[in-house]
Amino acid sequence: MENPFLTPRLREIVQSNDSSALQDLCASLHPGSVAEFLKDLQIQEIRHILGLLEPRLGAEIFGELDLEIQIELAESMKRQELARIVNFMSHDERVDLLKRIPEEKQETLMPALAQVEREDIRRLFSYEEGTAGSVMTSDYATLSPDQTVREALAKLRREAPDKETIYYSYVVDQSRRLVGFLSLKDLIIARPDKRVEELMHRDLIYAHVTDDQEEAARKIAKYDLIALPVVNGRGELVGIITHDDAIDIINQEHTEDMEKFMAIAGSHETGAYLRTPPWEHFKNRCVWLIVLSAMGLVSGYIVQRFEGLLLQFAILATFMPMLADTGGNTGSQSATLIVRALAVREISPGDIMKVLWKEFSVGLPMALLLAGLAFARVVFFAGSSSRPQGYPLSEIGLAVGVALGLQVLTSALIGALLPMAAVKLRLDPAVVASPALTTVVDITGLFLYFTTVRVLLGV
Amino acid sequence: MENPFLTPRLREIVQSNDSSALQDLCASLHPGSVAEFLKDLQIQEIRHILGLLEPRLGAEIFGELDLEIQIELAESMKRQELARIVNFMSHDERVDLLKRIPEEKQETLMPALAQVEREDIRRLFSYEEGTAGSVMTSDYATLSPDQTVREALAKLRREAPDKETIYYSYVVDQSRRLVGFLSLKDLIIARPDKRVEELMHRDLIYAHVTDDQEEAARKIAKYDLIALPVVNGRGELVGIITHDDAIDIINQEHTEDMEKFMAIAGSHETGAYLRTPPWEHFKNRCVWLIVLSAMGLVSGYIVQRFEGLLLQFAILATFMPMLADTGGNTGSQSATLIVRALAVREISPGDIMKVLWKEFSVGLPMALLLAGLAFARVVFFAGSSSRPQGYPLSEIGLAVGVALGLQVLTSALIGALLPMAAVKLRLDPAVVASPALTTVVDITGLFLYFTTVRVLLGV
Numbered sequence: 001m002e003n004p005f006l007t008p009r010l011r012e013i014v015q016s017n018d019s020s021a022l023q024d025l026c027a028s029l030h031p032g033s034v035a036e037f038l039k040d041l042q043i044q045e046i047r048h049i050l051g052l053l054e055p056r057l058g059a060e061i062f063g064e065l066d067l068e069i070q071i072e073l074a075e076s077m078k079r080q081e082l083a084r085i086v087n088f089m090s091h092d093e094r095v096d097l098l099k100r101i102p103e104e105k106q107e108t109l110m111p112a113l114a115q116v117e118r119e120d121i122r123r124l125f126s127y128e129e130g131t132a133g134s135v136m137t138s139d140y141a142t143l144s145p146d147q148t149v150r151e152a153l154a155k156l157r158r159e160a161p162d163k164e165t166i167y168y169s170y171v172v173d174q175s176r177r178l179v180g181f182l183s184l185k186d187l188i189i190a191r192p193d194k195r196v197e198e199l200m201h202r203d204l205i206y207a208h209v210t211d212d213q214e215e216a217a218r219k220i221a222k223y224d225l226i227a228l229p230v231v232n233g234r235g236e237l238v239g240i241i242t243h244d245d246a247i248d249i250i251n252q253e254h255t256e257d258m259e260k261f262m263a264i265a266g267s268h269e270t271g272a273y274l275r276t277p278p279w280e281h282f283k284n285r286c287v288w289l290i291v292l293s294a295m296g297l298v299s300g301y302i303v304q305r306f307e308g309l310l311l312q313f314a315i316l317a318t319f320m321p322m323l324a325d326t327g328g329n330t331g332s333q334s335a336t337l338i339v340r341a342l343a344v345r346e347i348s349p350g351d352i353m354k355v356l357w358k359e360f361s362v363g364l365p366m367a368l369l370l371a372g373l374a375f376a377r378v379v380f381f382a383g384s385s386s387r388p389q390g391y392p393l394s395e396i397g398l399a400v401g402v403a404l405g406l407q408v409l410t411s412a413l414i415g416a417l418l419p420m421a422a423v424k425l426r427l428d429p430a431v432v433a434s435p436a437l438t439t440v441v442d443i444t445g446l447f448l449y450f451t452t453v454r455v456l457l458g459v
Numbered sequence: 460m461e462n463p464f465l466t467p468r469l470r471e472i473v474q475s476n477d478s479s480a481l482q483d484l485c486a487s488l489h490p491g492s493v494a495e496f497l498k499d500l501q502i503q504e505i506r507h508i509l510g511l512l513e514p515r516l517g518a519e520i521f522g523e524l525d526l527e528i529q530i531e532l533a534e535s536m537k538r539q540e541l542a543r544i545v546n547f548m549s550h551d552e553r554v555d556l557l558k559r560i561p562e563e564k565q566e567t568l569m570p571a572l573a574q575v576e577r578e579d580i581r582r583l584f585s586y587e588e589g590t591a592g593s594v595m596t597s598d599y600a601t602l603s604p605d606q607t608v609r610e611a612l613a614k615l616r617r618e619a620p621d622k623e624t625i626y627y628s629y630v631v632d633q634s635r636r637l638v639g640f641l642s643l644k645d646l647i648i649a650r651p652d653k654r655v656e657e658l659m660h661r662d663l664i665y666a667h668v669t670d671d672q673e674e675a676a677r678k679i680a681k682y683d684l685i686a687l688p689v690v691n692g693r694g695e696l697v698g699i700i701t702h703d704d705a706i707d708i709i710n711q712e713h714t715e716d717m718e719k720f721m722a723i724a725g726s727h728e729t730g731a732y733l734r735t736p737p738w739e740h741f742k743n744r745c746v747w748l749i750v751l752s753a754m755g756l757v758s759g760y761i762v763q764r765f766e767g768l769l770l771q772f773a774i775l776a777t778f779m780p781m782l783a784d785t786g787g788n789t790g791s792q793s794a795t796l797i798v799r800a801l802a803v804r805e806i807s808p809g810d811i812m813k814v815l816w817k818e819f820s821v822g823l824p825m826a827l828l829l830a831g832l833a834f835a836r837v838v839f840f841a842g843s844s845s846r847p848q849g850y851p852l853s854e855i856g857l858a859v860g861v862a863l864g865l866q867v868l869t870s871a872l873i874g875a876l877l878p879m880a881a882v883k884l885r886l887d888p889a890v891v892a893s894p895a896l897t898t899v900v901d902i903t904g905l906f907l908y909f910t911t912v913r914v915l916l917g918v
Contacts, residue, residue, distance in 0.1 A: 029662040032682040153647065160644050167626050167643070167685075184626070184643055185619055188612065203488040221710075223491040224703035226626075226685060243702045244683035250706060251680070254713045255799050273800035274813060278820040285792050286825055289867075292788050293829060296781030297836065304777045311773055318763045321901050322755030324780060328787070329751055329894040333744050340714050341732035354733060361737040366745055370752060377756065408748075434893060435788040442780050 010037050014045075019052040027057055035064035043072050051081065056161065059088035067096065068275065074101050083112035090164055092137035092245065095124040124239070132216040133209035135249060136230045136239030141169040145179060145197035149190045156184065168227045170237050171200045178204060178229055178237040206231055209238060213249050220246035257343065260428065288435065295439045299446055306450040309459065315387045316453060319374070319400050320446070326370060327407040327445040328438035331415035334359050335437050338419045339429045349423045355416050363412035371405030391457060403452040410448065411441040469496055473504075478511040486516055494523035502531050510540065515620065518547035526555065527734065533560050542571035549623055551596035551704065554583040583698075591675040592668035594708060595689045595698030600628040604638060604656040608649045615643065627686045629696055630659045637663065637688055637696040665690055668697060672708050677804075679705040716802060719887065747894065754898045758905055765909040768918065774846045775912060778833070778859050779905070785829060786866045786904040787897035790874035793818050794896050797878045798888045808882045814875050822871035830864030850916060862911040869907065870900040 013021045026034050038046045038061070046069070050058040062070060062085050074082055074097060086094050086109065098106055098121060110118055120138050127133025141163045143152045156166045169187075171180035180200030190199055206229045207216040220228050220243055227240040303310070303320075310316055338355060341347045347355060378397030387396060415437055419429035453459075472480045485493050497505045497520070505528070509517040521529060521544050533541055533556060545553050545568065557565055557580060569577055579597050586592025600622045602611045615625045628646075630639035639659030649658055665688045666675040679687050679702055686699040762769070762779075769775055797814060800806045806814060837856030846855060874896055878888035912918075 028660065030660070030664060030682055033662055033664075157647055160648055184647075188616055188643075188647070189619055201487065201489070203492055205489060205492075221703065221706040223489055224701075226702070242683075243685070243706075244680065247680040247702075247706060247709065250709060251803065254709075255803070258717065258795055258799055273796050273805055274810070274817065278817065278824075281796075281817070281821040282824050285789075285821070286828065289785060289788055289792075289825060289829065290832065293781055293785045293832065296784045297840070299780035299784070300777040303780065307773045307776070310776055311770060314766045314770055317766070317769055317776055317779075318759040320776075320779060321758035321762065321783060321905065322752055324783060325755045325758070325894075325898050325901060326748060326752045328897060329748055330744075332894060333748075336717055337732050337740075340717055344710065344714070346732055351733070358733065358737065358740070362740040362744070365737075365741050366748060369745065370748065373749065373752065381756070435784075435791060438787060438897070439784050442784060446780065 010034070014049055017052075022049070022052050023054060023057065026053060026061065031057075031060040032064045034061045039065060039069060043069075043076055047073060047076060047081075050085065055084045056088045059085045063089050063093045067100065070097050071100050075105065079108055079112050082109055087113060087117055090137060091120060091124060091139045092135065092164075095121060099125070127209060130213055131209060132207040132211040132213055132230050132241060133239070135213050135216070135245050136209075136241050137164050137245075138239050139164045140227070140229070140237075140240040141166050142237065143169045143171050143182065143196050145171055145173065145195070145200070147196045148192065149187055149194050149196070149199070150192040152182070152196055153187055153192075156187070164240065164242055165227055168225075168240070170229050170240070171196055172237050175234075176236040178206065178231050178235060180204070181229070204229070207241065208232070213241075214253050216241050217246040217249040217253075221250070257339075292435055292439050295436075295443070299439075299442045302443065302446045302450070306454075309450060309454060312459065313387050313391075313396070313453070313457075315378075315396060316400075316449075319378070319404075320449070322374070323400075323404055323407055323445055323449055324442050326404060327411040327441040330363070330366065330408050331411035331437045331441045332434040334363075334412045334415035335419055335434060338416050342419060342423060342429050349420055352417075352420045352424075355420060356413060359412045359416040360409070363409045366412070367405035367408040370408050371401040374404040375401035395457060396453075399453045399456040402456060403449040406448050406452060407441070407445040410444055414441055414444065469493070473508060476511075481508070481511050482513060482516065485512060485520065490516075490519040491523045493520045498524060498528060502528075502535055506532060506535060506540075509544065514543045515547045518544045522548050522552045526559065529556050530559055534564065538567055538571050541568055546572060546576055549596060550579060550583060550598045551594065551623075554580060558584070586668060589672055590668060591666040591670040591672055591689050591700060592698070594672050594675070594704050595668075595700050596623050596704075597698050598623045599686070599688075599696075599699040600625050601631050601696065602628045602641065602655050604630055604632065604654070604659070606655045607651065608646055608653050608655070608658070609651040611641070611655055612646055612651075615646075623699065623701055624686055627684075627699070629688050629699070630655055631696050634693075635695040637665065637690050637694060639663070640688070663688070666700065667691070672700075673712050675700050676705040676708040676712075680709070716798070751894055751898050754895075754902070758898075758901045761902065761905045761909070765913075768909060768913060771918065772846050772850075772855070772912070772916075774837075774855060775859075775908075778837070778863075779908070781833070782859075782863055782866055782904055782908055783897075783901045785863060786870040786900040787893075789822070789825065789867050790870035790896045790900045791893040793822075793871045793874035794878055794893060797875050801878060801882060801888050808879055811876075811879045811883075814879060815872060818871045818875040819868070822868045825871070826864035826867040829867050830860040833863040834860035854916060855912075858912045858915040861915060862908040865907050865911060866900070866904040869903055873900055873903065 010025060013025055038049065041049075046065075050062060050073075053061070062073070065073070077085075086097075089097070098109075110121075113121070124133075124136070124138060127136075139162060141156055141159055143155065147155070152169070156169060160166050167184045169182050169184070170178055171182060173179050180196075180202050181204055182196060182200050186199055186201075205219055205223050205225065207219060209230055209232050216228055216230070219225070220241065225243065227242045228246075229237055230239040230241060232238050338347070375397040378400050379393050387393075418437060418440070422429045469484060472484055497508065500508075505524075509521060509532075512520070521532070524532070536544075545556075548556070557568075569580075572580070583592075583595070583597060586595075598621060600615055600618055602614065606614070611628070615628065619625050626643045628641050628643070629637055630641060632638050639655075639661050640663055641655060641659050645658055645660075664678055664682050664684065666678065668689055668691050675687055675689070678684070679700065684702065686701045687705075688696055689698040689700060691697050797806070834856040837859050838852050846852075877896060877899070881888045
């Protein structure tokens with residue numbers, strides 16, 4: 001809450017139980033500020049305060065509360081009490097709420113709602129999660145092509161309290177097909193007797209109900225829109241997605257990307273860490289851990305194959321962790337850059353040669369530098385490790401250095417190649433998770449390591 | 460571009476060089492759609508087309524082009540040609556552009572601009588990167604408290620073409636101090652003779668020029684704002700940040716978080732992978748690689764310390780990579796969840812005990828499961844590895860299993876603990892990068908591994 005004087009004032013009025021003073025104060029505040037104040041109170045107190053407010057204002061503030069508090073409130077409220085709020089909630093938010101309350105509660109609630117609201121809820125309910133349809137709202141403003149600007153403004157003025165936004169209006173024909181778009185700015189600048197048809201923009205940017213929600217959010221971001229219209233297969237306008245929903249979608253997708261990248265499975269909901277039960281966490285994380293640890297078997301086989309070499313040069317074991325870590329780190333770095341560049345559409349799968357060349361030109365100096373450091377480390381710090389007679393430290397250092405250099409260079413290339421290949425195969429590049437990559441470069445790295453040592457030392 | 464018929468039409472008009480037809484068509488399209496079409500043309504062609512359009516429309520379309528294309532165009536344009544565009548560009552976008560063109564070009568351009576634009580550019584230039592001041596724009600709409608609604612609407616109508624948005628207007632007193640806020644919706648609903656003072660919202664949500672841009676973007680997201688006002692130390696309104704800027708900031712911060720998390724240093728600009736020269740990439744990535752590879756030395760010392768054990772039980776080397784990988788993966792998973800939960804403010808540093816308890820309750824079953832699998836793996840697949848007489852595979856399997864279980868549990872806890880500790884120390888939790896974490900749990904893991912084996916096998 002921005003204003004430090006409002007909280008005590010609000011608390012005072014709540015205690016005095018003065019319904020009209022409360023209504024006045026809350027109406028003058030941003031509903032988000034009131035929600036911020038309410039969220040620290042007991043559920044029964046919040047319920048009491050919401051009951052004192054006019055239903056529309058109560059619904060607005062209710063909609064700003066965290067979804068968990070909304071659910072708790074909904075479960076504690078009587079049927080009529082909840083219906084009073086739900087009737088006035090924004091159409092997308094109430095569907096989000098209803099999806100998360102128990103089915104019995106939903107069923108007892110529905111008959112208490114107006115029929116038109118019931119039908120609206122059922123329609124929004126029907127779209128698959130993750131689609132544009134599932135995040136859109138149906139409380140948008142429409143105009144018809146033959147209205148005058150004066151008529152259009154009068155309609156918007158009348159409908160303003162019930163619409164998610166009146167800054168963008170959508171022009172539809174008799175069969176509700178989307179034919180144009182007008183902003184409130186266009187309308188207030190225009191001459192009042194102009195017709196909507198003459199003014200409207202016909203170059204429409206829109207989404208289909210079945211489009212991915214992320215595609216829709218990206219359009220809102222790209223074209224700096226306040227809202228994006230959503231049409232069905234027949235081109236009829238069925239909803240809009242607003243700029244604030246776009247931010248929520250983008251945040252949710254970020255969380256998903258990061259979790260996928262770290263090999264965490266399951267469905268991802270922003271802000272669910274503490275609420276998610278341990279069993280869910282266990283399932284989401286375990287699958288990949290097991291798969292990757294099974295891939296670790298392959299690394300094990302390589303070590304086992306070179307066991308003789310390792311017994312002869314125990315000093316080699318000392319540098320195994322460093323080699324594996326550095327390879328994993330280098331690979332993760334390039335994979336991160338590539339996954340992100342693919343996500344923001346900076347590069348496309350066709351750029352594969354450019355990307356590999358870039359990684360090669362970055363990887364080569366890194367390889368040389370790290371190889372030099374590894375050589376110095378062996379020569380100066382590893383004197384006490386056991387090694388057979390006739391192999392001076394400098395030779396072993398050279399072998400370790402060359403192996404590490406090769407590991408850095410190949411890891412940088414593999415880290416770039418795997419996400420690019422995933423996109424070519426129409427997979428999400430983030431599935432080439434950093435842990436998976438680490439495991440892959442472990443395998444290639446150990447093989448390179450032992451082979452290089454064998455070749456250079458001639459054993 | 461949404462409409463497949465527009466591109467050929469645009470191309471046709473461009474070829475016929477019909478300036479007024481081009482102006483009409485471009486005015487009817489979203490500037491983003493025109494920019495989408497232009498970006499595939501040669502710089503000289505784009506320059507020619509922009510020159511045919513009215514300056515305001517040309518500037519709008521120019522602003523929708525990628526920053527790189529803008530820079531190239533700016534560098535190829537004559538002084539007056541560029542000034543014509545820059546005069547009409549949105550105030551924040553032109554500052555972004557000027558920051559990135561060579562200083563000589565800036566200096567020759569400035570005298571060609573109107574004085575008021577010059578001063579505005581200098582002011583916006585002066586804010587530090589990453590602050591709210593550096594991303595705000597100064598083309599916002601203001602009202603004064605004593606205006607009537609009728610006067611206010613007339614002013615907005617007049618100023619609309621020059622303002623970034625007229626949907627939110629800010630009410631300022633004579634000394635430009637921000638005292639209230641009104642939306643265009645409030646204004647068109649209100650009676651025309653009401654005064655701004657009577658209607659305006661006094662519960663202001665705003666940012667300070669020196670605030671972090673991410674804080675500002677988060678307020679826009681939280682309160683579903685179209686724009687957020689920015690004030691200076693004296694409470695004077697100096698700019699606004701709009702909803703579309705908030706999305707850009709959120710995307711940029713996400714890239715930064717991911718790169719930090721993967722131990723990539725340096726300044727991060729969205730969409731810069733291919734443009735960044737190899738030398739920059741090298742610098743950004745190398746520092747951490749070297750630091751981490753130096754930390755690998757510690758793992759090396761642990762291996763060296765237990766060299767005798769390793770020579771006796773070469774079979775142990777086979778499971779070293781699996782142990783290191785699994786620890787790194789488990790730790791990265793919990794770190795990712797915690798860093799993200801901290802970033803979206805779902806948990807705070809005070810929740811440390813709750814978080815550790817959650818990680819313990821998730822980590823314990825994972826540890827048991829993976830320990831069981833490791834035991835089975837040793838017993839069934841490692842028969843051929845060399846080990847001394849008198850130590851049955853089942854005993855070695857038990858030791859490896861217990862060690863892996865301990866590694867999984869401690870890694871999950873360390874992965875959660877490090878980012879929480881970073882926040883307590885007022886560091887960015889993402890600095891506890893996944894590679895750094897991997898290196899840490901490698902060290903703890905190897906120590907646990909050899910110690911467990913020693914204790915359980917009694918050697």
